[in-house]
Amino acid sequence: MLALMLLAVLVVLIMLRVPVAFAILVAGLVGLIAQFSAEGVVGVMEVIPLGSVQSLSLTAIPLFILMAHFMLLSGMMDALFTTARTWFGRLPGGTGVASIAAGVGFSSVSGSSTAAAATLAQTTTKQMIREGYRPETASGIVASVGTLAGMIPPSVILVFYAITAEANVGDMIIAGLVPGIIIAAALLFTMYLPAILRRVTLPSGEATDWSSKLKSLANALPIFAIFIVVIGLIFLGIATPTESAAVGALAAFVYAALRGKATLYGIWHSLLDTVKSTGMIFAIVIAAHVFGYAFAKTGSTAELVAWVGGLDVPPLVIMLILLVLYIVLGFFMDQLAIIALTVPIVLPLVVLLGYDAVWFGVFIVLMGEIGLITPPLGLNIFVVARSARRDTVEVFRGAAPYAIAMAIVAVVFILWPEIVLWLPNAM
DSSP: OHHHHHHHHHHHHHHTTOOHHHHHHHHHHHHHHHHSOHHHHHHHHHHHHHHHTOOGGGGHHHHHHHHHHHHHHTTHHHHHHHHHHHHHTTSBTHHHHHHHHHHHHHHTTOOOHHHHHHHHIIIIIHHHHHTTOOHHHHHHHHHHHHGGGGTSSSOHHHHHHHHHHTOOHHHHHHHTHHHHHHHHHHHHHHHHHHHHHHTOOOOBOOOOOHHHHHHHHHHHHHHHHHHHHHHHHHHTTSSOHHHHHHHHHHHHHHHHHHTTOOOHHHHHHHHHHHHHHHHHHHHHHHHHHHHHHHHHHTTHHHHHHHHHHTOOSOHHHHHHHHHHHHHHHHHHSOHHHHHHHHHHHHHHHHHHTTOOHHHHHHHHHHHHHHHTTSTTTOHHHHHHHHHHTOOHHHHHHHHHHHHHHHHHHHHHHHHOTHHHHHHHHTO
């Protein structure tokens, strides 16, 4: 009964638009007050908040965020899109392919879905519309591919999940690579599917000679070099995720400096935005640990696991139910909040069903990505609509097929979890 009351308090606070970190913390405090004396509550609050942010693994988060901001400062998105368009532009749908390719490249050094969507919208959406793409198609592609920043390593979201689930951070970062590529391929197929079914030709861009193609690679190679170094250090076990993130941040700064973008103003804003993002994430970490402790003391998690374990239904059915529930949660909450609130409760159940904690991290991040492009919250939709100056309903309509494609990919991962675990197991 107390567990339901805590969830009700949390839902009410979120509906009242209380910031997520404060909503979670207040619900947790209500749970502590209901179960402990005043001295007990003070004792918990003296230990839990400090202990929750003392993990060395957390230091990877601000470093990866700083790396992303330095890469944004360098103007690398324009370089990526120009390179991809030079190589694929003459194909039917080539600029759409270039947008997806640029989104994947940006995601590999960003980690921020909203930043990826905003930057892509400014760079690619208008170009596709000028070439004859339907506005909803152009904006839907950009909003969808922007979500990949939460999956393709180095992903701040995956690091946050690893810390919340007490999973190996290195394994979690590497685990997102293959699923991210598969999702990108699904988005690409979805873009071409209407043309295949209706037998129409997508717009083509300008043709370029091989000399121009090879010259364009010079702009993109430093970006992929940074990605390979950061991920390679983790995969080969040469450096920890934190050390790798530090190398990536330094390399991104050098890249921005070489491009003449590392002005004092730009550096100051990169540092300021990093501090703001890190503070928000750490606030959620602290609040989630307080709430998780209060909820665990109710005993509801163990009861839920025991109840589900006694059900006479296949694990696949339960996982499909969880898929639907997470999609619904994504309608109203962002990825960090979903992870902070549900992982301590749901992960023991998922492990009981025979699924790996690392696999579940990829699954829950994919569900959060779907939430970024579905109503009513659909954060990426609003970001793209504002950046590209398009109607919000138009962008929602354009992103709908891609959300369906991502849900199908999630089902594939449920049926064949080894797809997700293959690469981390090879480390």
